[in-house]
Amino acid sequence: MSTTGASADPLAALGSLPGVADSVESVRKYVDRVYGHRIMRRRSNEITSEAALRGARGSAALAGADWALEEVRRRTDFSGDDEARMVGAALRLTAEAGQLLSIWRQSPLRVLARLHLVAAAGGGDDIGRPRLAGETVDEPLIELPLPDADEVAGRLDGLARLIIDGGSAPALVKAAVVHGEILALRPFRSHNGLVARAAERIVLVGSGLDPKSICPAEVGHAELGRAAYRAALDGYVSGTPEGMSAWITHCGKAVELGARESTAVCEALQRGAA
Numbered sequence: 001m002s003t004t005g006a007s008a009d010p011l012a013a014l015g016s017l018p019g020v021a022d023s024v025e026s027v028r029k030y031v032d033r034v035y036g037h038r039i040m041r042r043r044s045n046e047i048t049s050e051a052a053l054r055g056a057r058g059s060a061a062l063a064g065a066d067w068a069l070e071e072v073r074r075r076t077d078f079s080g081d082d083e084a085r086m087v088g089a090a091l092r093l094t095a096e097a098g099q100l101l102s103i104w105r106q107s108p109l110r111v112l113a114r115l116h117l118v119a120a121a122g123g124g125d126d127i128g129r130p131r132l133a134g135e136t137v138d139e140p141l142i143e144l145p146l147p148d149a150d151e152v153a154g155r156l157d158g159l160a161r162l163i164i165d166g167g168s169a170p171a172l173v174k175a176a177v178v179h180g181e182i183l184a185l186r187p188f189r190s191h192n193g194l195v196a197r198a199a200e201r202i203v204l205v206g207s208g209l210d211p212k213s214i215c216p217a218e219v220g221h222a223e224l225g226r227a228a229y230r231a232a233l234d235g236y237v238s239g240t241p242e243g244m245s246a247w248i249t250h251c252g253k254a255v256e257l258g259a260r261e262s263t264a265v266c267e268a269l270q271r272g273a274a
Helices: 012-016 020-035 040-062 069-074 082-097 101-106 108-119 149-165 171-185 192-206 217-224 226-238 241-271
Strands: none
Touching: 012 020, 012 171, 020 040, 020 171, 020 241, 040 069, 040 082, 040 192, 040 217, 040 241, 082 108, 082 192, 101 108, 101 149, 101 192, 108 149, 108 192, 149 171, 171 192, 171 226, 171 241, 192 217, 217 226, 217 241, 226 241
């Protein structure tokens, strides 16, 4: 989605696309349900911690490291093979995202750079900066044509302006656009999917939709599956009303599934089973 030269609030119109308003309303109901659970009144920190763990597991699964939740919970060393490093990166990003909310509102590009630095810790001199002309990208899940470095720079600047300016678009729409744009651009040489999903989380939390970060969309994206994820992203990249609607509603379903996951955790805590 090109934002260069866009109007003051180009995202607001996306809220009126077919199916989007219904998705926004449905997401709100799922989120309200988990926030209204009696367990949240006294054990919300536990729900937030569990949501972070499950969200990191889901994001890593989409990146090709599909570990069982208990394996993620058990492990302490994530420096082994590629899958272990991917899970470790997802866990670091989830922990880092909550500390960047205030910076995000003022300098989203700085936050994206920080997220990549955290994800690709120990990498080369290309970490924490957008890729340069001629540099390749290691992102096996996403097989879309790769925009060149100049287009990436222009669209990132446009995205940053939209974030800083705010606007009246629903939180779900903003989060979906941030997520989709980073995936479409793949501005870094690696870990773009992890960064995109962490940025989606930041928007959902910072917008006030999910202030305690207990509705991990990453869980829902993983549950919906990699094929559906790629198909929905194809819709975003197409830029058509139908494609944009499909991507936003896909992201909405992911948030709903994340909220449902945390509701189940609340129920388990209430029963004394977790």
